[in-house]
Amino acid sequence: MKKVTIHTSVNHKHYELEIKPNLTLLSLLREELGLTGTKCGCEVGECGACTVLMNGKAVNSCLVLAPQIDGQEIVTVEELAIGNKLHPLQESFLNHDAVHCGFCTPGMLMSAKDLLDHNSNPTEEEIRTAISGNLCRCSGYQQIVDAIQNNNVSPLKG
Amino acid sequence: MKQFEYFSPKNVVETCALLKEFENDAQILAGGTDVLIELRKSSVKPPRAIIDINRLNELKGITETESEIIIKPLTTHTELGSSSSIKKHARLLHIAAHVIGSPQIRNRGTIGGNIMNAAACADTVPPLMALDATVKLLSVNGERIVPIIDFFIKPYQTIAIKNELLMEIRFPKLLDSMKSMFLKLGRRNALAISRLSVAAILRKSDSGLIQEVRIVPGAAFPKWQRMTEAEKILVGQKPSKELFIETGKRVSEAMISFTGRRWSTEYKEPVIAVLVRRALETCQ
Numbered sequence: 001m002k003k004v005t006i007h008t009s010v011n012h013k014h015y016e017l018e019i020k021p022n023l024t025l026l027s028l029l030r031e032e033l034g035l036t037g038t039k040c041g042c043e044v045g046e047c048g049a050c051t052v053l054m055n056g057k058a059v060n061s062c063l064v065l066a067p068q069i070d071g072q073e074i075v076t077v078e079e080l081a082i083g084n085k086l087h088p089l090q091e092s093f094l095n096h097d098a099v100h101c102g103f104c105t106p107g108m109l110m111s112a113k114d115l116l117d118h119n120s121n122p123t124e125e126e127i128r129t130a131i132s133g134n135l136c137r138c139s140g141y142q143q144i145v146d147a148i149q150n151n152n153v154s155p156l157k158g
Numbered sequence: 159m160k161q162f163e164y165f166s167p168k169n170v171v172e173t174c175a176l177l178k179e180f181e182n183d184a185q186i187l188a189g190g191t192d193v194l195i196e197l198r199k200s201s202v203k204p205p206r207a208i209i210d211i212n213r214l215n216e217l218k219g220i221t222e223t224e225s226e227i228i229i230k231p232l233t234t235h236t237e238l239g240s241s242s243s244i245k246k247h248a249r250l251l252h253i254a255a256h257v258i259g260s261p262q263i264r265n266r267g268t269i270g271g272n273i274m275n276a277a278a279c280a281d282t283v284p285p286l287m288a289l290d291a292t293v294k295l296l297s298v299n300g301e302r303i304v305p306i307i308d309f310f311i312k313p314y315q316t317i318a319i320k321n322e323l324l325m326e327i328r329f330p331k332l333l334d335s336m337k338s339m340f341l342k343l344g345r346r347n348a349l350a351i352s353r354l355s356v357a358a359i360l361r362k363s364d365s366g367l368i369q370e371v372r373i374v375p376g377a378a379f380p381k382w383q384r385m386t387e388a389e390k391i392l393v394g395q396k397p398s399k400e401l402f403i404e405t406g407k408r409v410s411e412a413m414i415s416f417t418g419r420r421w422s423t424e425y426k427e428p429v430i431a432v433l434v435r436r437a438l439e440t441c442q
Contacts, residue, residue, distance in 0.1 A: 001161045001162070001163065002163055002164075004164055021162065021163070021164030021208065022159040022160060022161055022162060022164075022197070023159070024159070024194065043198065044195050044198075045191055045194075045195070045259070045260075045262065045263055046349060048260065048262060051262055054265075057236070057265040058261055058262050058265060059262050059265050059266050060191075060262045060263070060266070062194070063189075063190050063191050063194045063195070063262075063263075063266060064190060064194075064266070065164075065187065065190055065194060065208070065210070067164050067166065067210065068187075068190070068210060068212060070166070111261065111262070114261070129261070130261060132260050132261065132349060133259070133260025133261050133262040133263065133349055134260075
């Protein structure tokens with residue numbers, strides 16, 4: 001199988017990669033680039049655990065063929081925190097107890113980021129639509145919705 | 159995943175040449191939301207070549223003329239759903255684009271892929287059929303334009319031959335007097351595959367009588383079709399709940415006469431009737 005050369009940007013870092021074409025973006029991120037924050041769940045586009053941003057839009061990285069990111073910009077969950085400083089959205093997830101087992105969290109964060117990048121003050125319905133492609137097996141949806149809705153506010157804990 | 163050769167042609171001419179070269183052994187890759195799932199299945203023989211058409215900018219975008227809407231096949235469901243032309247002149251297609259898959263799927267999946275994959279549950283097809291759409295196909299042998307009503311043979315099979323590329327989808331704008339609706343029923347609200355759906359267009363005269371009606375159910379028949387018999391009982395009539403209930407019953411009977419009674423009939427029989435009634439009642 002002939003390899004394919006691609007030029008791409010992942011988390012604002014430029015890569016020139018020679019890859020096998022039968023690789024998904026998900027495998028490329030996790031296995032070739034060591035970016036394991038993006039999770040591998042169902043691999044058929046139903047669970048959303050593998051959600052990343054492609055040119056600013058949420059996509060299932062399990063349904064993107066790796067050669068297709070040639071010339072495109074990918075952002076993964078690793079890009080949210082700066083050093084040890086969490087992104088406000090991540091802080092908000094912690095403050096709202098929106099992380100249970102944590103497996104869906106990276107995908108939820110990326111779907112939420114896509115939403116908030118395009119709509120800084122979404123309604124609850126818009127939030128629920130934005131994360132409708134992300135399954136939380138612990139079913140902690142309400143906390144996740146709250147965390148996204150109040151992402152700039154630290155709730156009083158009590 | 160299976161092994162294959164990957165091509166990413168830069169224009170339509172190159173694409174058609176590749177399709178000819180690999181004849182029956184090439185798979186076009188657009189949004190990939192169906193193709194990648196197929197490529198991972200161990201039971202399916204993989205194609206020798208994957209032809210990724212995403213570089214073909216001439217296959218992207220929505221344009222309108224005075225009387226028509228032209229959609230290029232690489233238009234994603236997100237783009238379809240956010241187009242003001244589609245919202246204004248083909249409301250039922252606008253609605254359908256919003257209920258396909260999930261945001262992630264809508265950001266990648268394309269209208270062309272939805273048509274060419276030809277799954278019985280493809281949500282853009284019933285609206286396109288109600289809109290009297292045509293599709294344009296291109297190959298090294300030339301171009302042809304086919305009404306979408308004649309395009310499908312059975313689920314996952316169309317009249318397009320393997321070396322043909324879908325170039326555009328085109329339909330007349332709905333008149334202001336034509337109101338439309340698309341309703342879909344899935345097993346849950348988000349990310350659901352249509353169990354049944356209905357596309358409906360209703361035109362009323364100034365005096366309030368029904369002048370024209372088009373009804374196309376989705377996921378109900380082995381092949382999509384207009385419900386001409388059921389449509390007939392509406393024309394010239396004054397809209398009423400009783401009439402819409404009767405129309406729903408006719409569609410339900412038509413469905414059973416085609417598919418026979420199957421394990422799912424007990425469920426689908428009343429549900430399709432209600433969907434038809436609701437679609438007609440809510441056409442706006």
